[in-house]
Amino acid sequence: MTIDPGAKQDVEAWTTFTASADIPDWISKAYIDSYRGPRDDSSEATKAAEASWLPASLLTPAMLGAHYRLGRHRAAGESCVAVYRADDPAGFGPALQVVAEHGGMLMDSVTVLLHRLGIAYAAILTPVFDVHRSPTGELLRIEPKAEGTSPHLGEAWMHVALSPAVDHKGLAEVERLLPKVLADVQRVATDATALIATLSELAGEVESNAGGRFSAPDRQDVGELLRWLGDGNFLLLGYQRCRVADGMVYGEGSSGMGVLRGRTGSRPRLTDDDKLLVLAQARVGSYLRYGAYPYAIAVREYVDGSVVEHRFVGLFSVAAMNADVLEIPTISRRVREALAMAESDPSHPGQLLLDVIQTVPRPELFTLSAQRLLTMARAVVDLGSQRQALLFLRADRLQYFVSCLVYMPRDRYTTAVRMQFEDILVREFGGTRLEFTARVSESPWALMHFMVRLPEVGVAGEGAAAPPVDVSEANRIRIQGLLTEAARTWADRLIGAAAAAGSVGQADAMHYAAAFSEAYKQAVTPADAIGDIAVITELTDDSVKLVFSERDEQGVAQLTWFLGGRTASLSQLLPMLQSMGVVVLEERPFSVTRPDGLPVWIYQFKISPHPTIPLAPTVAERAATAHRFAEAVTAIWHGRVEIDRFNELVMRAGLTWQQVVLLRAYAKYLRQAGFPYSQSYIESVLNEHPATVRSLVDLFEALFVPVPSGSASNRDAQAAAAAVAADIDALVSLDTDRILRAFASLVQATLRTNYFVTRQGSARCRDVLALKLNAQLIDELPLPRPRYEIFVYSPRVEGVHLRFGPVARGGLRWSDRRDDFRTEILGLVKAQAVKNAVIVPVGAKGGFVVKRPPLPTGDPAADRDATRAEGVACYQLFISGLLDVTDNVDHATASVNPPPEVVRRDGDDAYLVVAADKGTATFSDIANDVAKSYGFWLGDAFASGGSVGYDHKAMGITARGAWEAVKRHFREIGIDTQTQDFTVVGIGDMSGDVFGNGMLLSKHIRLIAAFDHRHIFLDPNPDAAVSWAERRRMFELPRSSWSDYDRSLISEGGGVYSREQKAIPLSAQVRAVLGIDGSVDGGAAEMAPPNLIRAILRAPVDLLFNGGIGTYIKAESESDADVGDRANDPVRVNANQVRAKVIGEGGNLGVTALGRVEFDLSGGRINTDALDNSAGVDCSDHEVNIKILIDSLVSAGTVKADERTQLLESMTDEVAQLVLADNEDQNDLMGTSRANAASLLPVHAMQIKYLVAERGVNRELEALPSEKEIARRSEAGIGLTSPELATLMAHVKLGLKEEVLATELPDQDVFASRLPRYFPTALRERFTPEIRSHQLRREIVTTMLINDLVDTAGITYAFRIAEDVGVTPIDAVRTYVATDAIFGVGHIWRRIRAANLPIALSDRLTLDTRRLIDRAGRWLLNYRPQPLAVGAEINRFAAMVKALTPRMSEWLRGDDKAIVEKTAAEFASQGVPEDLAYRVSTGLYRYSLLDIIDIADIADIDAAEVADTYFALMDRLGTDGLLTAVSQLPRHDRWHSLARLAIRDDIYGALRSLCFDVLAVGEPGESSEQKIAEWEHLSASRVARARRTLDDIRASGQKDLATLSVAARQIRRMTRTSGRGISG
Template sequence: MATIWKEKLKKKLIEQYGNKKANALIKEYANIFPHSYMDENSIEVAVNDLAYIEKLSAANPLEVDFYCTPEQEYPLHVRLFLWEKPKPLSNILPMLENLGLCTYSESTHTLMLSGKQPIWISDLAVIHEKKPIEIEKLSSLFKEALTNIYFESAENDGFNKLVIDATLAWHEVMVLRAYAKYLHQIHFRYSQAYVEMALVNNSDISRLLVELFKGMHNPHKKNKNANEKIEQEILQMLESVPSLDEDLIIRQILALIKATLRTNYFQPTADKKPKEYLSLKLNSRAIPGLPLPTPLYEIFVYSPQFEGIHLRNTKVARGGIRWSERPEDFRTEVLGLMKAQKVKNAVIVPSGAKGGFVLKKRLTQPSREVLQAEVIRCYKMFISGLLDLTDNIKEKTFIHPKNVVCYDDFDPYLVVAADKGTATFSDIANDIAKSYDFWLGDAFASGGVKGYDHKKIGITARGAWESVKRHFRELNIDPMSTDITVVGIGDMSGDVFGNAMMYSKHIKLIAAFDHRHIFIDPDPDPETSYHERVRLFNLPTSSWADYDEKLISRGGGVFSRQLKSIAINAQMKKALGIEASTLPPNELICAILKAPVQLLFNGGIGTYVKASSESHVEVGDRSNDYCRVNGEDLRCQVVGEGGNLGFTQLGRVEFALKGGLINTDFIDNSAGVDCSDHEVNLKILLDHQVQTGKLSEKRRDKLLAAVTDEVAELVLRDNYEQAVLMSYSAYRSKSNIILHTNYIKELETLGVLDRKVEFLPDDKKLVERKSVGEGLTRPELAVLVAYSKIYIKNEILNSNLPEDPVLRQIAETAFPPAIVKKYKSEMSEHRLYREIVATQLSNQVVNEMGITFIYRLQMENSATVAEIVRAYVIAARVFATNEVQQLVLSLDFKIQMNEQYHMLYNIRNFLNLATRWFLNSKYIHEDLSTLVNYFSKQIKILEKVTPTLMGGVTKQYLESLTQQFIAIGLPAETASRIATYRAIYSGLNIIEVATQNKFDLIKTAEVYFAVGEQFNLLWFRDQISRDTREGHWNTLSRLTIRDELDFAQRALTVAILKTNKKEKDTEKLIQEWVERNQRALKRWNKLLEQLHSSGSVDYPMFFIAMRELITLVGVKPADLIETL
């Protein structure tokens, strides 16, 4: 029988292929068919099977036939030809089911090829659950889909029903699946199964959705009218959809398609096949229902192997890419990190961005190496997916990605960084960027072999210590010379914790923990323990288990977190302030967090402190639910946040309200991102020199390495200044509570800030704070610091201020001195020059002048931010206040902090007045360089002579103030300079009077100061300054009176100088004027006597006095400006 079957096979093959090919096929395959196969299959089927068998190989291990046999009860068949052993039937049946096919029977045959290579043929009789199948129309689509599902290039889910129901190719289905996956990440209320059902039930609309997507993004067929027609057709068809839920689902997917700015869908692989991942760039602010805060752009990369998201707050934004282990809500995790990155990045050029990806491939108990290989594989695809949609720059020309239709402007800035799970991936990312010929080169991912090694430099920990030292400064403790007790989160192998615990030799580390061990040393010897920590830091992949137990004090030890319980001895009880005799590891960790120590330093991963008002679910870190405590229960004095998200914001606030000293993570650990940004900006500057042939790449690398210490100094200076700002703001917070309340409202009105998102107190709570004498806490002030810098930076960028040549010096402060010296002339050609200027300016303004400086001046005269910053630059340059502030700050631990801050207040109050003077002057829009040079020259002259021109009460006051400053430790020259600021401010009025009237400058100053003495104007100004009534209108009233007083003194000066231009004796000149104005002067003196005797002066009295003084001048108030 077998012989007859083979003869028939040969005859059929000859009929179909001719003798030559038929004989070759018979020779190769005649004996491969087992009897079971011959019994079940006709000759025609065998001939057809051989066509598929011939195609099989190790490189092509699967072929699929989809055919119909009308004469059978179940005529529809799926036939699989496999080079490798087939997957279990239990795996294959769900694939067919998800394609809409029910399986009724199955048979499998094993055929042995020559060379003992087995192949398998599996035939499945199926039926479609809805309608008859048009084989000719669907065969190719079905085969392709099943092949990709079988090899996991496409997911096995209900979306695959659309292959048959909507006549879609597998990669077209992938588009809809990707959008559905994204919907899950934004907490869309419908499950994936429901979304699948909605699209399958409305398969005609689903096909149109894909047509719209392809029509929008096909670079070879751009037809806006056709796309609009498709959209209208979809909307019309939706009117007939009976289910409201299905209607909402489809409309949401339609909204996502319309919000898609770019996709790599039309970028095939080298062999012209669809890529194994799909990238979608979305306009986040066009997507309804997104959780807050809303990014500007996001790129969602979908693949059956992984999913990833990259969120950006602005076009120029940067942040790390992490391997997330939260597949259900990784976008939520990344969104929280982007929000934190946004405020952290307030100190640097780019705003906040963050990326994360999750693995989807199931690995059965993988080794560390296998898991790492999969992470790297998916990371590479994710980075490629981002670069697929990112513009490039070549020779100053912007280039869109190939085969990408762009619905947004040019967008070439994409910078990534290492993060959790990707700490060593910078070189991988840079290699990928190089393969794309990306303009940033190895600046794309900071760090790596040609970047700054943060662990080696210890930059993040050193930056965090600037905050820690500032906190201890408020306690009058120098942790660099005084022993301090510490508990911590982390281990010595970590960058942040390891470097932080080596920063001072006076650390007494009582306890610490990581995910593996708990370390306790109840009474450590600072020097011994310091050296052991250094040893562990230098020991590759060390853990607390490697700590030499002989060096641990009595009662201490290292304990595994896998133990059921840990015995608590007397020494541990005393050190941790607890009474329990045994504790499970998680409860012992809670005790460590609540230990009565001076410093709690977080250098680990996880959220360990929340507010008592928050649930663990709200925290969103399930793995640490059992070792998390409330902020109100902490007993440490100071918290240093070297790690991210160790506290919830409300947890910080709760700790701060009970007197704890804490900033935020984005303040404390900003040095890492700051260092990376310096690296990127340096590389952009130097790479331009490489591209133009002025610098070799080897020399560039040496230059980068040579300025490492200078870069670190720049970064740490940023941390120091921001730490001072936080401390100074807290020092002033109670008195500024109303101002801060109004400022928060203003930022909300401008759309800059969302109070709820940032956990800032509402008006009711702020009123309660004021009633008990409390202001905003440091964590809350930190939010205002960040948003103030962001707002000011953006407003500067929206003006022409960065183009002013005077501000080139500002840009230079962002680079190491050695680089500035060598490439000073090239600075303005930097690709991010404007952004660098805006960043440095916004930092300087807020750090030196405080959170509400710009807001207060805006409320006074409605000036733009750029105008105020311009006026500030003039004032700061003219009076060189930055130098004086630095002198005062250099006195840390040499003078009391309150006295130091009081002097800073005097300097900043003076600079505020000077800024306001220039802002209100007619000079504000004149050439910046000319203004600064002219007024600087005149002020220097006046600074030399002013002390000799003071007399009477004024001279006594200034001498007394100078002596006070000297007595508290200020150098005599600095003390005199700060004390005379009040008088030097008058120099602006003097210069204007002299300039406008062509008077001699020194003579004008003599008369101006003499007028102040003669008419007791110093006392009058003091009365205005002593008025502390709060509120916007009270502030404006004081300012108005001060302005009119200045105008009056200037007018009196002009009037007196014009009395007798030949008279050189100032005293005689004034006396001559007095004699001519006896009556008016008498009224003024009488009014002053009444004011003196009244005990207190209110606004009506002020305004009456000003009216009298203006009458004395002899001009109408409205004429004063013209007169001067």
């Protein structure tokens, strides 16, 4: 298609396609095919890709229309130009458009102009069309460019899309200059043929001018040269014939062609009289073609006596610049001459010289003579053996520029060197700018050609020459020296610096010269690098070194950080530095490899201190600060120090990083204690008060620096404490005061620390800090506060160990509560303290957190192993920290040895034992290995349950202990769990210790549902026997889960489901057994797992057995947040919603304390987790104490070391029986306590009040009822709940144990005689003497004693005795031991349990026996010398009581005898052995044997006679009825209880006195009745009055406090003696 704009239809076509998007394909293709991007080196594919967007973005109707309008009229030789700005209405700017005659230089010249002006472009479109124009330039026809020649004019229609960033000024310059450039392009194109012809013609004239002044060879060379130039080697841009006169040339205007057309004026001449041809370069660069500075070739000619200078202007072609020198006319002759001159010098082969000459830029060769060429070539050849630069200078004859040729060894050439050369040359010659070319080939040298442009000077005349420039030999040599020095490589200077320093060998210097990166070489001088090498040499793998430079006046210093064998990112390093209180201004990383292959990373930082940190005033102080800074950052890098603002104290307070760690540890402890201030606020306060911080550290060091005995450390500590106090008193801010005072309090409360321990293998040497604290002195701690506390801190692990007594025990937990693990441990230790009431140690608990867990890899198995490995490592560090500050015991001497390098501010403290807990169940051997490494005296008794010890899971001991509680609860409701089927729901799975063992303890368990963290198990109608067998299989299957349960054995409607399921189907059977009705879920056929678990917890079953982890039941009054177990919030239920009859707590914390109380008050049966699962700790306690004994035997040689393990294992079953006996005793105690809880509520209330006031028990923390709640229950006739009784029992035991241990009682034989019974038979039979010298004999005796007392005599016994009689609890303990021995109470109690009686009956027998204990105890306190000589009293009474007891049936009479026989018969009828039934029935009568024996001793009468008289008198007076009535009086409060006691004591006292009176009047041989009759006769009036009153009382039937008081008084009035008769 062609378009003829002159034709009507073509005009319409043009208008159409320029007004719409319907552009003819051939036009689009022409534009697209001409596309040129901004990068000339783009591949065709790249260009095609870049051009793909053109039709849509550039070829718009507006753009084409504008181009058309620009080209509608163009006169011949004219170029049309249009510039469009961004805001041009055309809408496609910024852009420029050109319509010009097609020529090769058009596009290049336009792009050169844009480049010179700094204007970027996005695309150039230059389609070429065949155009028909009228003589006046009007566009007639336009059509595609024809192939080959065309008679029509070829026009380039150029469109340049410019960068949007171009400014108006730049576009204005384009508008100004582009027409001139295009005009030059047009002139060159127009005159191209004439220029070639002129050059050729001049060549002929030069050759033929035989009469000229120049030799034929010269004329021949010039002629050939001109032809060579015209043969495509020189792009002719212009020509002008010039007349030479007065040293100037004057152009003949008419002769000008190309760019010189029309040029006039004078210019300096180029040629001399003796120069036929001269080559020069223009001062100003051309815009044509590639924009280089054009060369001027001047040829001198003498014509008719005048001198003519022919000037050609142009550019050498690429081919010319690379042409062989032997093929270039003129030059070739000079080269050959030079080579000929060199033939006599064999040291410089011609070919080598020629190779050098070939490197010289061709324009330079025109200026060099043969001799000069030879000299240069020889110098370059010699350069190969010289490590220097070689400079050749040439000044332009017009002084426009200086040509600088520089040769240098190729291996020395770098861009950096070249740029240094540029700077030197421009500076030395005063240049304004510089162009260069560089040539680096396979030859041994590199060539750089610099053209230094000289400044223009104000010399008259256009283009006048400048003053001469100094290119003398002297100046050349001087500048060459500068270049040589610059060309010296960094490596050269490093080797030189190494030789001068002498600290780095040449081989190492050469290695590092090559190994250091260019970036390093640019940043570091060789002299400084020598220092770096010295540091690098000392590095080891994974080592670090920091080097400081002296700070400048602004405090800016350079810190160089060296890392050996390990790299780091700046994002890792910067926070470390910033935590030190510095601002990082600049950072530069480098790396290098040592000769031995160790990679080293070097990081240079420019740093300045934070503006608020003052600079140290002296050099020495700054050096010390830098040293501390470097050590601190090194410690941070190695992970020994955490990254936070505490590190600023290194500079602010002048602390070492170790001292900073100490303060950070105290802060971490405060946060764990619930301190209300954030760590960041604490950091700010400490940083704002550096002097006080320094005083705190001084105080700490004064207290704990190990010093020789008799030193002044105490005085120093007092002074430091005073300084701290003064600093704090001066503070204004309350918050600041509280924070700093808290730190001072912690320092003063610190008892021991491993801060100064240096022993290898210690925790301290592994960056673990241990602080043993007196918690009672720390006001910031919540209640309860332990007696001892050790806080362990390191960047890797933190932990705390709380102990409530010198002999304490509890597990170590791997906690996941990093922010409040102490709160978690404190909650656990409260339960542990209660749990430990049954064992020797009091409560303790520890826990630690892993602070740097391994990053997940995506491989679950690998991640699990990595996490466990880190947990084990942190566990080991934690235990090491505890042992660092714990005393040891010498086995040989039993003496206590303090830990080395530890100052003790407390007494001996050597008992530290641990146990397994959550997360550490399998860590016992690990703990024992740590203890072994310390030589700790407990050996593997340090952590029970290890590979040599008692495996709790294999023994099932914890579950078996919990099952005793379950059995007891069910016996109370008439169910025998071992013979009757019962329904169960559970928490746990069969792989677990407690749940797995627990669910195998009865073959009558019908487990209808269970869940753990993975699955939900449902079996709505299980076969007890079949399901038991399957559970057994799963228990024995390693790492089993509910998913392993044989589905074929599950009853209809059941199944095993993942807790990950969205919903679980509910069968009718499951809904029925779980008690789910439509009111729960609207009768839905499925439930979400959390809802189903809640239904399981609320199921109407017999037993809910908890063997898992987590808190699932709370009180209605509690929120989930109160519980503190977020993971189980979705499944937790309220206790009053639980419909199970019994809850068995094999696991810890399954029910909250308040939840237990609520469940009990709602009719359920529950104890506490501490009581139910105490068998585990009891077993561990036996293991520890047995191991202590056996280890002492091994040390003494009594037992061989290889017998130890076998001996321990042989006692496993008996240890279990000993432990379970404790559980049975406690559960029986709980049963009897529940039985009379309501009647004893007033006593319990008083006892709780006493514990709160005297022992610091917190009602709220212990979930004991308030006084208001007790009053409510009293009105409702409700006593303490079972959980409350369990808690009360524990505190009673703990209190009594503490009081007994503070006395000499455990050392007395009468108490210590029970010690061997603690140990298995194998040890008792062989090693009784050794048992009596056990390291913990006092604690074991005390534990056994108090367990016996409370379990037998009851929770309130000691309290009531002490309150009633006005004695101490220790006196109560003495009386219990005496009573037990005198009356054989323990034997009776054991027989009651062994009889396997109905629970109500056994409880009644037990409670009746306790009445004997109560009354006998009071009697001993009232009638025997105090403090009670227990052994003597036992000797006095026990044998006699034993002898008299069988004759009780002889002495009892009347109603008394009838009551005993009736009661005994009732007992016997229910299965009680007859002798036991009679023994219990006569218990309160046997109590009177104490009076009888005492009366017999005082009156010196046979005890049998006294007994007969005593009981006859009792029958005669009817005192038993009165005593029974007294027992039925209520105990509303303390005063009612004391009144009851007083009446009873009055009656018994009167009976004792009357017995004295009766015996005094009787005669030998008389019967008791005769004696009583005689006494009545002698005391008729008194007796009559008393009888009348007593008869009136009996007749009234009123037996309240008043009437019984009167009755007791009347009996007393019958007496003639006091009756106390205390014998000694």
